[in-house]
Amino acid sequence: MKTKCSNCQTENENTSKYCSICGYRLPILEIENSVSEIESKKTNKLKRDFNLKATLGFVISFVIVFFVTQSLFKPSFSLDKQLVDAANELNKNCPMNVDADTVLENTVAAPNKTFQYNYLLIRLTKAEIKIDTIKKYLFPSILENVRSNPQMKSFRHNKVTINYSYKDKNGVFVFDYIIKPEMYSDVKD
Structure with missing residues (x-):
């Protein structure tokens, strides 16, 4: 201009x-x-x-x-799907020897945010198993694993109930150990 x-x-x-x-x-x-x-x-x-x-x-x-x-507020079906996916992934390696006496047969994602591990005690029959000894020595170590294992963090975070189910060498049900969220809710992740 x-x-x-x-x-x-x-x-x-x-x-x-x-x-x-x-x-x-x-x-x-x-x-x-x-x-x-x-x-x-x-x-x-x-x-x-x-x-x-x-x-x-x-x-x-x-x-x-x-x-x-x-x-933060995913619908429960999303968590259920994640649990199903986790069970399917673990089941690719099952049955899996945990130790000389125990085999993880499979895992199952159950309703209501529940994840189940199904174990077989390969050397013992139900009559040979002392439940009091199991409760005294095995249950505390399982609970400690849930409370401290970094791989269990997502279960803790999502308040998943974890069921450990055991059968004897003949496939007869022996006992369940159920860990509810309130048993590990004081863990800081």
């Missing part, structure tokens, strides 16, 4: 204060008008940018809140 000299009608750059031909002072009003137009455009652009940023911030915040609430 050019500014005309009011004295000689020569076109000058709009940034010039004096005419390049006659040296006459150019009208400041036009420069001020163009400066105010530029400032007005900048202000409008800043307002649009601010509105765009505010809208974008709101959308991003909404998406983050949506995904956080979905992950």
Whole structure:
């Protein structure tokens, strides 16, 4: 945009204060008008940018809140599906020798956030098993494993009931040991 000299009608750059031909002072009003137009455009652009940023911030915040609430308040069927997937994954390696006397036959995801390990005691019959001895020595170590094993963290976090079911070498049911969430709820992960 050019500014005309009011004295000689020569076109000058709009940034010039004096005419390049006659040296006459150019009208400041036009420069001020163009400066105010530029400032007005900048202000409008800043307002649009601010509105765009505010809208974008709101959308991003909404998406983050949506995904956080979905992950914190997942429906129970999602946890049930995760338990089924975990059981299926473990069952790929079953039966699995745990020690010289115990075999993990399989795992099962049961309703109500329950996960079950099914063991077979391969050297003993039900008549040979002393339940009091099992309760005294085996149960505390199983509970400690649930409370401290990093691989059990997701079970603890989701308050899963864990059932350990044992059969003798003939496949006869011997005992269950059920660990409920309140038995490990004081663990800080």
